[in-house]
Amino acid sequence: MIRSAYSLQAAEAEIPALSATPLDVVALLAQAHHPEAGAVVLFSGEVRNHNQGQDVDYLEYEAHEAMAEKMIAEIINDAHAKWPLKIAVAQHRTGKVAIGETAVIVITSSAHRHEAYEANQYIIHRIKHEATIWKCEYFTDGSKKWGGNCSCCPPAL
Amino acid sequence: MIRSAYSLQAAEAEIPALSATPLDVVALLAQAHHPEAGAVVLFSGEVRNHNQGQDVDYLEYEAHEAMAEKMIAEIINDAHAKWPLKIAVAQHRTGKVAIGETAVIVITSSAHRHEAYEANQYIIHRIKHEATIWKCEYFTDGSKKWGGNCSCCPPAL
């Protein structure tokens, strides 16, 4: 799979996989334009105000940063190998994230839309399940809960 | 299916289904936030610089506007009936659209991501195939071609 210089240089190479400050969805989306891409799919994972019946105060993401960065880069590369993508980028927050803020963004673009949707879902699924990043939910009653945020998985540890 | 007042009033009700001027992706995305939605999926259909080997100069979208608006509203309503969405919005350009510009945007948000992806694909698929909107591609060699833009369908008429 040979990727064009455009996608690597203009967008992917400059975007860090982790960010301790709020994600700039607009800037990331602006970088995901490609003249050969007819379809852009953006996923934004946002902090909800409740989860499983409890009122969420805020979230905190802990990461083993070096490994998480490497794994996200690998996941992006695997997506490029599986689908003819023009661009694939992902960025995940670390630290404290407020309600309504974006915890993770994945943007994929391709000539036709099916690949962009498929690759986008693939990337977010693998980031959630494999990257060395852990969510801790802090609830308004003062309690907290680690991990198990994913609706496709068994309850939290 | 009962929808919250929030989604209807804050976002969906104000967004026209058709626009003769460039789509404001950023503004639409800003409107698609919802405190109960953990997942936001945005699809942007953009004008490519080539299609089936020909260099595209620009596109032009013709619409039967009254019927297109009604049909897009129905498609959005059907999506709400099929999935537990917090927000579903769509906007389609009319008239001349330059390369790199967005021809259509669909934004869906839900508590969990699977529904947002599914509903998003459902909405764009139906808009492309059912709404009374037609694409005409104008090529750099001066030729033009109506319709048949969709990779999932037989070639243009």
Next chain:
Amino acid sequence: MKIQVFAVLKDHFDKEFELSRDIKDIASLKAYLSNQNTGAEGILQISRFAVHNEFVDLDYAIKPNDTICIFPPSSGG
């Protein structure tokens, strides 16, 4: 009746034209137009018809003052 055509059908017919003939329903209109313009027959076969912003079936009984819209397959997005 008045006829409005869209998209690629404009390459075969005027965008809007009057038809003063006695054509009873959509099926007959389709046959008549296909006969008049054989190059458009294939497209007319797969087109949809609407009156007053509502799709109508082939057996819709055309009224003299109807405006009939003829839509080739959609190609938005």
Next chain:
Amino acid sequence: MKIQVFAVLKDHFDKEFELSRDIKDIASLKAYLSNQNTGAEGILQISRFAVHNEFVDLDYAIKPNDTICIFPPSSGG
């Protein structure tokens, strides 16, 4: 060896601690820590281990100066 634990494992162990015992591989380390802290046994069973930013298997032979990271299942996104 030095041990670093992450996320929910911090509720059971110090975030970082030294172990001066002779533990030959990851399997033995897992057994030792589970024994020391039975409440963490379930999590340790499904955790991954890494040395020098690379995941290691249960038969990885621990060297005296290794820093071993213990990761509960990921829960990003």
